[in-house]
Amino acid sequence: DADVTQTPRNRITKTGKRIMLECSQTKGHDRMYWYRQDPGLGLQLIYYSFDVKDINKGEISDGYSVSRQAQAKFSLSLESAIPNQTALYFCATSDSGGGGSETQYFGPGTRLLVL
Amino acid sequence: GQNIDQPTEMTATEGAIVQINCTYQTSGFNGLFWYQQHAGEAPTFLSYNVLDGLEEKGRFSSFLSRSKGYSYLLLKELQMKDSASYLCAVSGFSSGSARQLTFGSGTQLTVLP
Numbered sequence: 001d002a003d004v005t006q007t008p009r010n011r012i013t014k015t016g017k018r019i020m021l022e023c024s025q026t027k028g029h030d031r032m033y034w035y036r037q038d039p040g041l042g043l044q045l046i047y048y049s050f051d052v053k054d055i056n057k058g059e060i061s062d063g064y065s066v067s068r069q070a071q072a073k074f075s076l077s078l079e080s081a082i083p084n085q086t087a088l089y090f091c092a093t094s095d096s097g098g099g100g101s102e103t104q105y106f107g108p109g110t111r112l113l114v115l
Numbered sequence: 116g117q118n119i120d121q122p123t124e125m126t127a128t129e130g131a132i133v134q135i136n137c138t139y140q141t142s143g144f145n146g147l148f149w150y151q152q153h154a155g156e157a158p159t160f161l162s163y164n165v166l167d168g169l170e171e172k173g174r175f176s177s178f179l180s181r182s183k184g185y186s187y188l189l190l191k192e193l194q195m196k197d198s199a200s201y202l203c204a205v206s207g208f209s210s211g212s213a214r215q216l217t218f219g220s221g222t223q224l225t226v227l228p
Contacts, residue, residue, distance in 0.1 A: 040220065041220055042119075042202065042218035042219050042220040043158070043204075043218040045215060045216075048215070058215070088155075102145075102214075103160050103163060104148075104160075106157035107157060108156070108157050109155075111155075
């Protein structure tokens with residue numbers, strides 16, 4: 001079984017709809033992240049959480065919200081989807097130690113199309 | 116903030132050696148990562164450097180010079196399956212008080228037969 005899973009894997013929605021992307025992990029990591037990736041661009045950080053009670057905005061958080069329901073679960077919501085949120089979304093996890101243990105491990109991604 | 120530069124595209128021949136460069140500017144540097152990403156798939160971890168020097172792992176090696184803000188990923192004995200995007204990512208202070216990973220835009224490597 002995959003260590004980091006994302007649901008759904010593909011989603012088509014319409015402008016103005018609210019949608020939620022979910023991420024679960026079995027790696028036992030404290031830290032979880034949401035990124036988006038647009039064609040030809042690098043990964044951009046949307047939100048991150050270092051533990052259940054800790055939520056932080058990344059560089060492109062506008063239009064998004066998150067919820068850390070448990071250590072293993074971190075969901076991303078688009079309250080009112082717009083076409084420029086069409087992208088590939090990745091969830092990632094990492095440990096909280098130093099010396100490279102903060103290496104991030106990625107889920108398979110959710111391809112979102114907003115019409 | 117953080118700034119990362121890497122070439123957009125590179126082409127090499129099967130069996131050859133290729134070097135992908137990455138330059139960066141950051142505050143609170145805490146390591147540099149290389150990831151491989153095949154089209155439409157998740158990035159997968161290749162290497163981590165925090166001290167100056169070369170880290171070798173099979174056909175892949177990664178080098179870091181902290182004083183120059185420079186790293187490279189060296190791929191030897193190229194195989195067709197190495198065709199992918201290679202992402203350079205730097206751990207440092209981007210916004211707020213916590214270190215974050217900032218990713219470069221990736222270098223798309225095409226391996227030709």
